[in-house]
Amino acid sequence: MIKTAIVWFKTDLRITDNETLVKALEKSECIIPIYCVDESHFKETKYGFKKTGSFRAQFLLEALEDLKNSLEKLGSTLVILKGKPETEIPKIVKEFKVQKVYAKKEIAFEEKKTEQKVQEELFKLKCEFEAISTSTLYHAEDLPFSIKTIPDVFTDFRKKTEKESKIRPCIAQPTQIKSPVLPQTKIPTITELGLELTPLDSRSVLQFKGGEKEALNRLNHFFYETKALGTYKExxxxxxxxxxxxKFSPWLALGCISARTIYFEVKKYETLFGSNSSTYWLIFxxxxxxxxxxxxxxxxTKFFISSGIKENKKMxxxxxxxxxxxWINGNTSSDFINANMIELKLTGFMSNxxxxxxxxxxxxELNLDWRIGTAYFEQQLIDYDVSSNWGNWAYIAGVGNDPRxxxxxxxxxxxxEYDKKMEYRNLWLK
Structure with missing residues (x-):
């Protein structure tokens, strides 16, 4: 049993079905929950856009506030650090004589690089590091293929996985957390992150608010208050x-809710109201x-290069x-494109x-480098998720997983077809 461990929260901002948190609690006498506001996430990318825009930043701050409240109810708190994780986390390790750091496992290049830097600094302090997969519906170890042999066509992946793999049950939230006496730290304001608070346009599809509590409220609304799940496919x-x-995507992106929580709630809904193509489609x-x-x-790293996973394809x-x-400002020759881009600019959201x-x-049609559009989405989207965003753009650009x-x-x-009565265009172009 370890005396003191750190739980490094990243995009897993929840206490329900959080294996990282529960494992740390099982193996340690007390834990220190931390979140590091990584300064690199608020800089400009090489494409000239902010890495994190104001909509996503505000959502993140709300999610942190909610997580802090949840942890305080269990007897702990959330220690907020600001700067480079590889600099700030070792300071806490030294101060509290921490023996191990638990964190969510990363899969994208920049995030993995940061994880590696932290690990290297911890090694110097004789502090262990353990990364745990908490982001997917199916655990990588339970797939019917190795990561190297996963098919590059989604349908092949889906059919075999559905047939041969099982989804692990959700992990119950802890009832108590024991922590040492921790410093009271503040969640930064949006201006302290170098951003301006953008008031959400009243035409927004939803008044998105970050946090696990809001995620569960949204799930309850979509499944039970409206039963909208039953007609989702249509x-x-x-x-x-x-x-x-x-509209679960912003909460999924920050891990305010897990994919497994949604899956098992779909199953519960099906036992109450019956299954159909719509309930299946959400799992799909x-x-x-x-x-x-x-x-x-x-x-x-292939998803970040011009030719994507298609090797030498000229783009x-x-x-x-x-x-x-x-394109960004909705000044193209297409009113449909303009309406969508204005919605994204003013709300941080856009339909699939x-x-x-x-x-x-x-x-x-504009024949532009697809990565620039992807980088703008990274800045703007309230539900930005590195693999979904870059993966989907590569797919559309013809350098990803589209078999066609x-x-x-x-x-x-x-x-x-989708805006026959011009209801959407009239809403955003007035």
């Missing part, structure tokens, strides 16, 4: 309103999310600043249907 391509889709979407994470484990490297600005169309337009190789959307046809 409505998921909607553009206007709160309930055409689940969670599998897509898993798939992109596993693809990142398999292909690593556009056009960086025309005027075309990019027109919208995302596919604006990405296709960016890549295929090139996905070209007829924007006018899409607008007529």
């Amino acid at each position: 409505t998921r391509n909607g553009l206007v309103g709160a309930d055409y889709s689940s 979407e969670l599998m897509w999310r898993d798939y992109f994470r596993f693809m990142f484990k398999k292909h690593q 556009n490297t056009n960086t025309n600043a005027t075309l990019i600005a027109d 249907r919208g995302r596919q169309n604006v990405a296709s337009y960016f890549c295929n 190789g090139h996905r070209f959307f007829n924007i006018e046809k899409q607008a007529n």
Whole structure:
């Protein structure tokens, strides 16, 4: 039994179904829950956009506040650090004579690099480090293939996984947490992060608020208050309103709720109200999310290069600043693209249907470097998730997991099909 351990929270900001937290509690006499506001997350990327924009930053701060409250109810608190994790975490290790740090396992290049730097500094202090997978529906160890042999076509992955793998049960939240006397630290304000608070536009599909409590409220609303889950497959391509889709993605991205929690709640819903193609489809979407994470484990840095996982495929490297600005600001020749881009700019959110169309337009009609569009999404999206964002953009650009190789959307046809009465365009273009 270890005397003192750190639980380093990252994008797993919850106390329910959090294996990292529970494992640390089982193996230690007391724990120190920490979150490090990584300064690199608030800098500019090489594409000229902020790595984290104001919508996602505000959502993060709300999620941290909620996690802090939850931990305090269990007898602990959340220690907020600010700076470089590899500098700040070792300070706490030294101060409290910490013997082990537990954290969520990372899969993307930058995040893994940070994890490695922290590990190297901890090694110097004779402090152990253990990373635990907490982000996926299916555990990587339970898949019917190794990471290296996962098929590059989603359908092949899905069929075999559904048939041969099981989803592990959720882990109950702890009832008590023992911690040493911890310093009272403050969650920074958005201005302290170098950002301005952007008031959410009243036309937003939802008044998104970060935190596990809000995630569970949203789940309850979508499943039980409205029973919207029962018609999800028919409505998921909607553009206007709160309930055409689940809108779980911002909470999933920060780990305010786990994919497994959603899965088992779907199963509970099915026992109460019956299963149909809609209840299955939500699980299907969670599998897509898993798939992109596993693809990142398999292909690593390839998703960040122009040719993606298609090796030497020649892609556009056009960086025309005027075309990019027109796309961002909704000044293109397509009213459907403009409406979607204005929604993203003013709310930090856009429907799945919208995302596919604006990405296709960016890549295929403006012929711009797809990575620039991806980087803008990284800044803007309240639900930014590294593997889903870069994986989906690569897919649309024809350098990812699309077996057809090139996905070209007829924007006018899409607008007529999904916004026949121009309700969406009239909402955002007035």
